[in-house]
Amino acid sequence: MGLHDCASHPAGTRACYVSHKCRCVDCTGANLEYYHEWNRARLEREHGSRQSKYVDADVPRRTLARIRAAGIGLRTISKRTGLSRSSMRLLAMGERQRVLKSTARLLAEVASEELTT
Ligand SMILES: [Zn+2]
Numbered sequence: 768m769g770l771h772d773c774a775s776h777p778a779g780t781r782a783c784y785v786s787h788k789c790r791c792v793d794c795t796g797a798n799l800e801y802y803h804e805w806n807r808a809r810l811e812r813e814h815g816s817r818q819s820k821y822v823d824a825d826v827p828r829r830t831l832a833r834i835r836a837a838g839i840g841l842r843t844i845s846k847r848t849g850l851s852r853s854s855m856r857l858l859a860m861g862e863r864q865r866v867l868k869s870t871a872r873l874l875a876e877v878a879s880e881e882l883t884t
Pocket residue numbers: 770771772773777778779780783789790791792793794795
């Protein structure tokens with residue numbers, strides 16, 4: 768790895784790594800980052816279609832707790848979101864590891880509408 772020595776690219780440019788074969792720390796890093804990003808996107812494409820519909824239940828569980836702490840019951844939340852009371856109860860009890868992304872979003876919406884004012 769050498770020093771960055773290129774007039775047409777700033778240090779940390781992947782194009783410099785690729786086309787000028789610059790191997791300075793910054794350009795090498797930029798190239799690695801690109802591959803990590805690319806790999807992540809590829810993995811998501813290949814395996815993520817199912818997983819990515821779900822999110823960790825931790826955040827929505829806390830959101831739900833905050834909504835209920837504000838005095839809004841499951842019945843009201845259910846009416847607002849269309850989520851079933853039993854599934855919210857399971858979430859609240861920690862019986863769910865993951866929830867649908869849409870569930871998390873609906874709860875976040877209720878929270879942002881009800882809890883900020
Ligand atoms: Zn460089």
